[in-house]
Amino acid sequence: MTFEEILGIKPFELDSAKKTEVLTDRLLWLSKLHLNNCSEYREIINRLWHFKDFESADEFKSKGLTYKDLPFLPVRLFKELDLKSVKDDQIIKTMHSSGTTNQRVSKIYLDKETSANQQKAMVKIVSDFTGSSRMPMIIIDCPSVIKNRALFSARGAGILGFSIFASKKFFALDDEMKLDVDGLRNFLEVNKDKKIFIFGFTFMIWQHFYKELVELKKSGIEFDLSNAIMIHGGGWKKLTSEAVSRDEFHEKLNEVCNIKDIHDYYGMVEQTGCIYMECECGHLHASIFSDVIVRNPLDFSVNKIGERGIVQVLSTIPTSYPGHSLLTEDEGVILGEDDCPCGRKGKYFKIFGRLKNAEIRGCSDTYADKFR
Structure with missing residues (x-):
């Protein structure tokens, strides 16, 4: 199945059997593509998985195999190797993962097709939660983070990716990470009758937005964000160490600015576009563009x-680099499939955090580590 055909399917409408068929066809095709076009991927697969070639989809499925049986790469390889399946002159963008000062970062090479498909998938997924209309957008970050558009950090890529939902943008923080109180007041006044979209990384929202709003409220300055929807991501490690749970995060933000519609998401620069949005029930969901498998560490x-x-x-998107099937360094659990009370089909799951001794790498958590 082509990516354009997958785009024609609603992001959460396929049940397990139908989605398995779609993903098996697409991910088998992507595996063949990268086997033929990325020498490093081909050598890894041949050595570790003993594949000399992949069978046709019909042969593969006739043996009772699905996408769960296809090879995967450890995500850390993108820190060690330059993995790409296109020629250098086709690369239009290189994205870097977040990382602390002494860490190597992943390098993800995008051509025009992959970059465009990442954006198309993200629009379909997020619109299922926000609606299709563009909204005035408040970004809980500083504008300097997106200055180099040819060499994206995961943080800058997240901001630019979500900016597609903006009719106009306002960066709520200056380059010293201080809240622009007057600018925020003016932006909300101009857009007082409109639905507002707020985006930021979890720790930054807590440290530079929530805590500042608490202090402002003590001095009689308040903001009403009851008409806003907030999407945040990038890791919870730092907030967990501060004993801030998801529920408290929601409750405290509601207390200080009346915002109720808050959604976390799980994603990574190695599979940009295939984000996993948190539904109204607090569950992360896999869309038609992606899937999650939880494997026994033994x-x-x-x-x-x-x-x-x-x-x-797993992602149906990347054709410029072999990032379609990756083993992360995160621990999680599948909570269910096709039966979430929110009504969305597909797997829903929970992330517990990084595996013991794994590097900190989420945008929110790496920033928090530097901030500390």
């Missing part, structure tokens, strides 16, 4: 629903 077998393990993420 033998990498597929865990059952409710069993904690290592998270594998």
Whole structure:
């Protein structure tokens, strides 16, 4: 199935059987593509997985195999190798993962097709939660983070990716990460009868937005964001160490500015576009463009629903680099499939955080580490 055909499907409408068929066809095709066009990927697969070539989709499925049986790469390889399946003159953008000062960062090479498809997928997924209309957007970050558009950080890429939902943008923080109180007041006044979209990374929202609003409220300055929807992501490690849970995060923001519509998301620069949005029930969801498998850390077998393990993420998007099937360094659990009370089909799951001794790498968490 082509990516354009997948785009024609609503992001959360396929049940397990139908989605398995779609993903098996697409991910098998992507595996063949990268096997033929990325020498490093081909050598890894041949050595570790003993594949000399992939069978046709019909042969593959006739053996009872699905996308769960296809090879995966550890996500850390993108820190060690330049993995790409296109020629250098086709690369229009290189994205870097977040990382602390002494860490190597992942390098993700995008051509025009992959970059465009990332944006198309993201629009379909997020619109299922926000609606299709563009909104005035408040970005809880500083404008300097997106200055170099040819060499994106994960943080800058997140801001630019979500900016497609903006009719106009306002950066709420200056380059010293101080809240622009007058600018925020003016922006809300101009857009007082409109739905507002707020985007930021979890720790930055807490440290530079929520805490500042608390102090302002003590001095009689308040902002009403009851007409806003907030989307945030980038990791919870730092807030967990501060004993701030998801529920408290929601409750405190509601207390200080009346915002109720808040959604976390899970994603990574190695699979930009395939984000996993948190629904009204507090569950992260896999869309038609992606899937999550939880594997046993002892033998990498597929865990059952409710069993904690290592998270594998799959994406139907990347054609310029072999990032379609990656074993992360996160621990998670599948909570269910096709039966979330929110009504969305597909797997829904929970992330517990980084595996023990794994590097900090989320945008929010790496910023928090530097901030500290």
